[in-house]
Amino acid sequence: MHQGEPSDQEHETEAGVDAQFGDMMREARQKLRWSQRQLAEALQKAGLKIDPSAITRIENGQREPKLREAVAISDILDLTLDDLVFSESGDFRRSLVVINHSLVTSRQLLLQGLIAVDKALRGITPAVNEEMLEVSEHGDAIGVLHRQVEMFFEMVDQDLQKEGRNYAYLYGGVGDQVKQAMVDALTHRILRPAPKQPSDDSA
Secondary structure, eight states, rough: TTTOOHHHHHHHHHHHHHHHHHHHHHHHHHHHOOHHHHHHHHHHHHTEEEOOOHHHHHHTTTSSSOOOHHHHHHTTTOOOOHHHHHTTTHHHHHHHHHHHHHHHHHHHHHHHHHHHHHHHHTTOOOOHHHHHHHHHOOOHHHHHHHHHHHHHHHHHHHHOSSSOOOOOOOSSSHHHHHHEEEEHHHHHHHHHOOOOOSSSSOO
C-alpha cells in the first residue's frame, strides 16, 4: 500500500459513516413525513441545490455528503451532527428514533379512532337507530358501536389479526418494564373531560 493511501479499515470506517448518516437522515425525514422531493425543496429554499436522486444516494450510503450539505441537512431535519455521525452507539440511537416515532404515530392513530367514535355518535339519529334495529342483531346504533369494539377484543384474544402477530414477546428483565411503560404511555391521559361550553345566558 502506498503511503498516504487509506487502509481497508479506513475505507470501512468511511463506509460506516456514510451508512450511519444516511440511516439517521432517512429516519428523521420519515419522522417529519416528508418525501425525498419535499426534503430537496426545503434544502433548495435554504440555498442548497440538491435533487431527490442525490438524497436517495445519500440515504443509501452511496454518496458521501459534503460538509456544507451535512450541516444544511442536519439543520433542516433538526438534528445535530453528533446525531448523524458514526459511533459505536449508532444502532442504539437509531432504535431510540424508531421508538419515539412509533410512540407518536401509535398515539395519533389511537386518537383517530377515538375521534371517529365522537363522529359516529353525532351521526346517530332516530332514523339511524330504527334502521340498525332492523338490520343488526346487536340492537340499536350504540349496541352496534359497542359490538365493533368487542369484536376487536375477540380478534386480539384469538390472535386473528390478518397482518403479522398482534403481540410483543416478554423476555424478562428491564426490557419488559420498558415495554410496559410504552403501553402505559400510549394511553396516558388520552381520555379527559370535555371543556365546558360557555353559557349562552348573559350576565
